[in-house]
Amino acid sequence: MTFFKAVFYFIILVLPTHVFANTLSLTDIGDDTWNVKYFSDAEIAGFQFNVDGATVNSASGGDAAENGFMISSSSITVLGFSLTGSTIPSGEGILLVLDLSGIPTGLSGIIVSDPSGAGIDFTYDDGSGCMEASACNYDSNVTQDDGSCEYPETNYDCNGNCIEELDECGVCNGDGASCAIYMVDVLFNSDTDIAGFQFNVANVDLIGASGGEAEANGFMVSTGNNTVLGFSLTGSVIPAGSGIFTTLEVEGTGACISGLILSDSSGNALDATIDDCLNIHYTTPIPGCTDELACNYNADAETDDGSCEYPEDNYDCDGNCIAELDCTGECGGSTIFDECGVCGGSGIPLGECDCNGNVDDCAGDCGGSAVEDDCGVCDGDGTSCLFVTLSFGAVTESSVEMWLDNPLEVAGFQFNISGLNITGASGGTTEENDFMVSTSSNTVLGFSLSGAVIPIGNAVLTNLTFDSISGVEICLSNAVISSTTGSGINYELGPCLNPSDYFNGGCIDEEACNYESDLDFDDGSCNYPEENFDCEGNCLLEYDCAGECGGGLELDECGVCGGGGPAENYDCEGNCMAEIDCAGECGGGLDLDECGICGGDGSSCDNPQATLSFGDLGGDVLLQVNYIDPVGDVCIANPVLSDPIGEGVQVLLGACTTLNESPGILDIHLNSAVDIAGFQFNLTGLTITGASGGNAEANGFMISTSASTVIGFSLTGSTIDSNGSVGCMDESACNYDPDATISGGCQYEFDCSGICGGLAEEDECGVCNGPGTDIECWDGELVCNAENCSDEPIFTDVDYLTEIQPIFNANCTYYCHTNGGPYQGGLDLTSYDNLMLGTSDHGPVIIPGDSENSILIQKLGDEPPFGDQMPQNGPPYLDAYTIALISAWIDEGALPSDDGNGEEVLGCTDSNAENYNPDANTDDGTCTYAPLGELTFGSIDYENGTLEINLDCEYAVSSFVFDLTGINITGNYGGTTEAAGFGITIEVSTVSGNSTGDNIPANSGLLMIVTFDAVTEDEICFSNSNITTFVGIEYEAILDDCIIVDGGGTTGGEGGCDTGYVDDCSGDGDCCPESWIGDGFVDCEDQPNGCDLTCYDNDGGDCATTNDLSIHLISGWNWISFNVNPEDASLSSILGSVGDDATFISSQSSGTAQNYGDYGWYGGLTELDPAQMYKLQMTAAADLVITGMPVDVASTPISLIAGWNWIGYLPQNAGALGEALASVGELATFISSQSAGTAQNYGDYGWYGGLATLEPGNGYLLDMSGPGELVYPEFNGLARLDENKREVILAETISEWNFNYADYRYIGTITASIDSRKDFDGDVVAVFADDQCRGIAERMYFPFDDRYMYIIQAYSNIAEGEEMTFKYYDSARDEVIEFGETISFNSNMVVGDGFNTFSLSREVSDLQPMAYGISEAYPNPFNPVTSFSYSIPEDGLVQVAVYDINGRMVSELVNGYRSAGSYPVVWDANELSSGVYLVNMIAGEFTTVQKIMLIK
Secondary structure, eight states: OOOOOOOOOOOOOOOOOOOOOOOOEEEEETTTTTEEEEESSSSSSEEEEEESEEEEEEEEEEHHHHHTOOOEEEEEEEEEOOOOOOOOSSSEEEEEEEEESSOOOOOEEEEEEEESOOOOOEEEOOEEOOTTTTTTTTTTSEEEOOOOOOOOOOOOOOOOHHHHHHTTTBBBBBBSTOOOOOEEEEEEEEEBBEEEEEEEEESSEEEEEEEEHHHHHTTTEEEEEEEEEEESSSSOOOOOOOEEEEEEEEESSSEEEEEEEOOTTSSSOOOEETTTTEEEEEEOOOOOOOOOTTTOOOOTTEEEEEEOOOOOTBOOTTTTTTTTTOTTOBBTTOBOOOSSSBBOOSSTTOOOOTTTSSOOOOOBBTOOOOOBBBTTTBOOOTTTTTTEEEEEEESSSSSEEEEESSSOOOOEEEEESEEEEEEEOHHHHHHHHHOOOEEEEEEEEOOOOOOOOSSEEEEEEEEEEEEEESSSOOOOEEEEETTTTTTEEEEOOOBBBOOGGGOEEEEEOTTTTOOSSSSSSESOOOOOOOOOTTOOBBOOOOOTTTTTTOOOBBBBBBBOBBBSSSSBBTTTSSOSOOBBBBTBBBBBOOOOTTTOTTOSSSSGGGOEEEESSSSSTEEEEEEEEEEEEOOOOEEEEEEEEEOSSOOOOOOEEEEOOEEEOSSEEEEEEEEEEEESEEEEEEEEEEEEEEEEHHHHHHTOOOEOSSEEEEEEEEEOOBBBHHHHHOEHHHHHHSBBBTOOOOOOOOOOOHHHHHHHBBOOBBOOOOOOOOSOOOOOOOTTHHHHHHHGGGOOOOOOSSIIIIIIIHHHHHIIIIITTTOOOTTOTTTTOOOHHHHHHHTTBOOOSTTOOOOOOOOOHHHSSSSSSSSSOSSSSOOSOOOOOHHHHHHHHHHTTOOOSSSTTTTOOEOOOOOTTTTOOTTTSSOOSSOOOOOOOOEEEEEEEEETEEEEEEEEESSSSSEEEEESSSSEEEEOOHHHHHHOOOOEEEETEEEEEEEESSOOOEEHHHHEEEEEEEEEEEEEEEEEEEEEETTTTTOEEEEEEEEEEEEOOOOOOGOOOOOEEEEEEESOOOEHHHHOOOOOOHHHHTTTGGGGOOTTTOOSSSSSOOOOOOEEEOOOEEEEEOOEOOOOHHHHHHGGGGGGGEEEEESSSSOOOEEEEGEEEEEEHHHHOOOOOOEEEEESSSSEEEEEEEGGGOOOGGOOOOEEEEOOOOOOEEEEHHHHHHGGGGEEEEOOOOOSSSEOGGGGGGGEEOOOOOOOTTTTTEEEESEEOOOOOOOSOOOOOOOOOOOOOOOOGGGGGGGOOGGOSSSEEEEEOOSSSSOTTTOEEEEEETTEEEEEEOOOEEEETTTTEEEEEEEEEESSSEEEEEEEEEEEEEEEEEEEEEEEETTOOOOOOOOSSSHHHHHHGGGGGGOOOEEEEEEOSSSEEEEEEESSOOOEEEEEEEEETTTTEEEEEEEEEESSEEEEEEOTTSSSSSSSEEEEEEEEEEEEEEEEEOOO
């Protein structure tokens, strides 16, 4: 039976508009000034908000000030309230006006309260809304589209009116079927009684439900909202069986039930299914234990009935112990034997040292007998705390007695005496006991050659003679007294002598004013005349204009003593001698721009909405200005006009004029396309005395003036009405407007679509706004049309030997894929048989007849299934034609050539070999090669003991060995071996190197620098070389001629030296060239061969020479240190050579200082320390020269703290990083230079990164895991740092990424990796802040984890909080990719390392467009794994969880903070039973549920 009913719909549709209630917004009104506008539905009693993206300079004005609010501001926060109880009325207006530095991005932290103190919910309005004119909620006032546009339903307009015909059911454009009524049976089949049910009905309107087994068994059946609910109040059930469940009365067709819930008589849910929309099925699952770990596990059970039984801890199901027995015999027990063999014992008792009751003696020996003596010394003899006393005795005019009181026998002594010039020693107990006593001018030394001692006693030690007195005191110091065992004896020294008690003292300097000639010694009393005066006070020079004797002051041109003359552009009376500019500056260079702005760039009137003029631009009289004293051109300048909402109005100014009357009246004309609520402008070339009249006065404006400024505004809110229109007034423009009165926005060209001033352009295919070359040909070429593609080649009867094998020979076999080649990957391509064997890892690489699935073809493509694209030395890779040829051979069956298609010719197929056979098509392994490299000598430095070794090789080198005779080799550093991380072994004269990761590049130059400490032969020669290329080819290198050493020399000493050589002064047997005597070079032990020649000459090179350290500084920040001890360590002295180019210097903990020009440096930092690094700011490039004695690194340890340390570099030569920091071991974790890279300590792997060498003059940041002491070694002439530095060469596409690191004060390090795509050598990652490049890095291999990374040094002038983004240059595709990841900069931050990189994976192109949601799970149904992804358009908390049909959470997949983006999720339901599960996602206010079904 079918029924019809009439349905009438009354729809009231309220169109949404741009809602301004309870919002704050920002409007730029020019000159860094911004209006804060408000819309409020309640009175405002107080407010507070933060300004994002800009710095607040001040906040004032607006309705807040007008209503008596107190307004306070910090750099980011603005606060307003009233002390009188006044409020800001509800409505809209300008809350206040902000003066800002920078462009704000919005307002945040908004708090607004009403008069009762309750908060008002305010938001920031960024001006967004719907901009689509066809939408129902289109808003012409918004400035950016936020995706909120709403459109009418199909067949309806925006007011809800049907725009088609209504059918008999009242449905717009309906077919009349929607109101027909049907009776539909719901069927069931169940082996269990059903006590309750609920389900939804879809696709129709549900009217009711009745009948069937539900009604027959007394069930209450209710319907509503298309849901059917059935249950019994009497406890009856629908018995197990099948039939009609219930009958539905519905309106419409296609009824289908869903959301089924069944329960049994115990209230348990029954996991039923629905077939064909209306059939319900349920089968009782088999009960039992479903836990495989249980002893009674039932593999057939479908539902767990709680019967599982488990073994006891540490036992299996059969009662067997499956754990270890402890010493008590307990299974899995924890009781153990102690160190004394007692089960469960407590070990050695406290205070004892073994199990036998012994204790440690004072020497720490367990059970020992040592005890402390009276001096507290363990096992001592009691003498270590005895003292001897050395003091002065009787004094004569030329001698003094030395007394010794010694409770111990003395075997030797030495002491110094100041104030006397000693000439000898004799007598006393030294002479009595046959001691040898030697003296110098101030030192006494005594010892016995026969083993005699000075016995215990108190007597005269010796009598010293002297010939002069040289001080005001005679004192003992630096005594050393030794016992018979050779150890030192504690001593005390007697008091000093006063020479005045024994001799005549006074001034003996003939230059002094109080010189006396008959005195014994100088007592320091000399008096000297002041500079430029004699002893009588007479001036010996001329007086200057200030009356100073010898002064340098003179009268300037204005007659002022020491003056600097008149100021620039002024005479001595202060009169301006130059033109005065528009800002009133004498000689200034500012002019009015075309907009009348002093010093402006003309941009403020690009789009004028009004004009101000003296009448030449039309308009009405704004006001009349009273003036006097006109001079030259009279101009309107610096105009500011505002509209009724406080927005600035761009103004175009008329021409200047000249005036002859004084006093006079000048009309100012205004032509405006908008209403004007306020104005201000300047008049130049005259003095204003007042202003009135015109439209300003007529509209009730207040008009105020100063001598050069006019300002007008209304206190009542009135405005000056608009009187013009803006448009293009140039008849030659394509958008000329004859009705316009204010000229602006002229356009002169049509775009390709015919729009005047449009932006459309033709693409390279000649299509207006077209997509360009978007059609890809078979060979990968992009073209405009498919007919432009070249014809795809067709190959037939491809021959392996003549067509395929030559391809392998030319591209594959020489480098890698040859038998024994180190990089062959198990694949030999030298013959057909070897090719068809495939690889040990991946099996066959050829599938005859199926090129598409052959690994060989896949590896030649740009997306190989594993590893890199082949050939290994690409790009360039094989072209499409060649790959198509190989593919055709495979598709033809991959046949060999012995079937008549060609003849196999054996021989050497490598064109680089000496015996290359061009006719051979199969390589037989007989290739021989000429030498592929040459070893040569570079410069030799005998003084520092260094020799450069060069290797020029045709191919990359993986290992080498050679002998080097004629010198005693001590080590090596630098060169390509160090850059490539080679392991170097030196055994006597044999030097060998092996790759630990990278190879030595071809044509590499400097191999290494060898250090030596002796020249052992007349010639230095190479021999016995063997070089191995990276593909395993070995050859003997061409060797350089020997170096002829000047002279020879054998061992000195008793054997004597050869002619031309002498014994050195140290007596160690070295023979040194006689020519080195007097040559001016350093002659100490650091001379080559350890030659000490100081006893032969005094040529100024005998040690202790000063060095000049020159540091090249660039404009901006420089990290500096110095390795010399200057005579004057003051800041002004050390930085004197760079003058005022240096402006600021900062230390880590000693303060800062600033250069105040003529006033000099001032601040907490006054002296510089070589051990520290300093950051120096320069205004221009300069060379800083510091002179001083070289720092002795062995005696200059640097104390380091846990955390960051600013360290200087003290050695005289550059040094390898690992050796330089060896003294602090693994305490040092990270080091950064200013621009040469960073390095990280990877423990047993050592240091690794872009920074390999430390260099004098540079400072470094060193991170320590704990405190330590850094002691540098000294190095012998390392290669300079800039020779080892890896430079990033920017491709043209990213040339704008170039930047100057010296512009920035702070630095941090990010170790990143590209995880969204395959990267290549030559790829670059850069970090950006505000679209400015702040750091770049090329791809770098990390050998300890076989991966690639990018070590980026990031720079900033903000110590903390600057947000940085990432861009990536893909060199293979020559394209730039932006990433969604961001990072907050912190000074000295270290983010990531080689093992744990900062991952870059979210490419921006993947992020938009985006909305909240979950993708469809796939597969669904599934067993047991399914996957889906979820998306969030903004950062926030996200939870994704899975629930069963009863609402219990079974798995939480996501719960945490996520950045905006899309994320994949994989769910493994292996441990769950079959059934329906719900995936629920919650993100902020968004929530969604998706049903998935697990079927096992």
